[in-house]
Each structure stands twice: as C-alpha cells, then as structure tokens.
Amino acid sequence: QQPVQSPQAVILREGEDAVINCSSSKALYSVHWYRQKHGEAPVFLMILLKGGEQKGHEKISASFNEKKQQSSLYLTASQLSYSGTYFCGTENTGFQKLVFGTGTRLLVSP
C-alpha cells in the first residue's frame, strides 16, 4: 500500500519549478504532503481530500486525480528554503491509515 513517489531526487536552481508525483495502487481517499528538512520533523504542507477539498500552504499547489489514483505537488519559483525531502502520505479508501512514500529529495541551489 506504500505510495510510489517520483522523482527520487531533483536539483533546481533558485526560481525554477518542480513537480513531484505520488501514485497509489489502490483507491485514494486523501493525500497528504509533508516536507522534512535534515534533522527536523516532517512539517505539514497540504491535504487533498476525495471530492476536491484542499487544505494547506498558500505558496504550494497540488492536484489530486482520483481516477488515476495520483497526486502531484507543484513548487513554483523555488526558493532556497524549499530544500528538503518531500513525502506524500496516502489514505486508501476504507483503510483509515496514513501510509507514506519513500520521499523525494529536493535541493535548491543559488
């Protein structure tokens, strides 16, 4: 049930855009996105719920395709502070537990 994230790692220059994908083999009820900086706890970015409701960060957007069981996180005009590992967490319909992917490491350089 662990979701699959891609890419595993990405390097950007400041100001560039990035997309991180998350896919599940089972029907999704919700998708969560978190960012973890080295040595710190994961921090909430966004929740996307089945039906279209979104809750989260103002400067980061995401999509949730229920039919394809996928979500994508869009980071635009990246800043140095965006560096870290991004995790998607998926709650499959009927399971009520949040399972995280292995993460995408993002490095933004000046």
Add this chain to the structure above:
Amino acid sequence: KAGVTQTPRYLIKTRGQQVTLSCSPISGHRSVSWYQQTPGQGLQFLFEYFSETQRNKGNFPGRFSGRQFSNSRSEMNVSTLELGDSALYLCASSRAGAQDTQYFGPGTRLTVL
C-alpha cells in the same frame, strides 16, 4: 500551543534489550501514530492509537507494541532489540486521525549496538 514532544531524544541499546519510547500529543488531539524512519525506506507506519484503542497497525513484528493512556499520551515498546531496529522513531498527533493534519514530534533516535 505546545507541540508534540517525544522522550527520550536519543537512546543507545544493545541487542536483546527492550526499550520504551514516549510521545505527548498536542492538547486536544486524540490520535497518535508512530512511524519508523530509516534511510531509503521513508516513513514506515507502525500503528495508530485513538482514544486508548489501537485503530490501525502496520506490517511490523509483534516485538513492536504500543499503548495510549487516557490523557492521549502514548508509549511504544520494542522488545528483543535487533540491529535493524536502529532508526528514528517519529510520532504524530492529530485530532481525529488519517484525514487530519499530522503534527510530528522531533523523534527519538534509537541506536542498537
């Protein structure tokens, strides 16, 4: 308001020993989930407790157990430690569970020698 706290922050144990980790959730949060984080494996779900009941469980052996108290504080126990148990153990609290924002604690770094 105060965040999620975990104690201890660091632990060194030897194989065969047992260990108990503690997590105090944000006030008002009734759900506590535990995750094991190792390089390359991401966050592996251990279990979730809600109102003192284990509501969900991941694919870990029975050596990993937990409980939750009436004040929502949770403990995780690992018995007969193995070298592969070395990891960062994170707990996360939320109001109602998987559909809510998870607030993570700083983690307990466990090293098994």
